[in-house]
Amino acid sequence: MVDIKAIARETQKTIKLYLEDPYMKELKCKMINVYWEKGGKAYLTLNKTIFHPRSGGQDCDLGWIQNPEYKFQILKVLDVEDVVVHYCKLQYGDSGRIKANSDVKCILDWDRRYKNMKLHTAGHILDYAVAKVYGRLVETVSANHSPPNAYLEYKANPPTNEMLKTIIEEANNIVRENREVKWIWVEYEKLTEIAFNAPNLARLPKSERYRVVIIDGVNGIPCTGTHVSKTGEIGEIIVTGIEPSTMGFKLHYNTN
Numbered sequence: 001m002v003d004i005k006a007i008a009r010e011t012q013k014t015i016k017l018y019l020e021d022p023y024m025k026e027l028k029c030k031m032i033n034v035y036w037e038k039g040g041k042a043y044l045t046l047n048k049t050i051f052h053p054r055s056g057g058q059d060c061d062l063g064w065i066q067n068p069e070y071k072f073q074i075l076k077v078l079d080v081e082d083v084v085v086h087y088c089k090l091q092y093g094d095s096g097r098i099k100a101n102s103d104v105k106c107i108l109d110w111d112r113r114y115k116n117m118k119l120h121t122a123g124h125i126l127d128y129a130v131a132k133v134y135g136r137l138v139e140t141v142s143a144n145h146s147p148p149n150a151y152l153e154y155k156a157n158p159p160t161n162e163m164l165k166t167i168i169e170e171a172n173n174i175v176r177e178n179r180e181v182k183w184i185w186v187e188y189e190k191l192t193e194i195a196f197n198a199p200n201l202a203r204l205p206k207s208e209r210y211r212v213v214i215i216d217g218v219n220g221i222p223c224t225g226t227h228v229s230k231t232g233e234i235g236e237i238i239v240t241g242i243e244p245s246t247m248g249f250k251l252h253y254n255t256n
């Protein structure tokens, strides 16, 4: 049994390139080490990665890590204390000849990632639209920004049909306006000033610095997910259902 926490302890922190350029689809880098499990499965560590781990309500990326001698298919990506661990299955190659510190190429399953980017950005826009219609910040208590069931759970009474109609209109206005989406890194002291209309500040873990994702004129939300660079890329935000929950309600949504 591979101890992932032990892997993280002995490995340098991974450079997370998906935080700097979410449109990077391929990357040449070093595979630092490979930890084998039974059945041709293994945990791989890299010096840098384009693969987003499962976190912040966004499902992990998938893809391939390969070189001319072998090819791994990614099954899962985890972030353990800032070390990104890629759980993979060997598709071809001789496991006995796969060495640590080798040159590899990463290839991202871009269709899956781009859908996650659209859904994730749509989630921020829906936070804004919900706050606008309720006339106050509405806390987001849980979220899933990945298919097949993207949703946001809000701490509030479910909206009336009229309110829901306005939420959908407001959200899609932001999409049509094709606003810029950018991010900045800030220290804690600056956070409340930069993270405007953020419904999730209370849930933030303590950190030295925070990445705040800003949709121009809409909101600034601390987030380490991947987003589109212009809201127009989302196409259309569709609300697929409203479901009462113990904390308030779940808004199920999709993009088209």
Ligand SMILES: [Zn+2]
Pocket: 120, 121, 124, 213, 221, 223, 224, 225, 226, 227
């Ligand atoms: Zn986000």
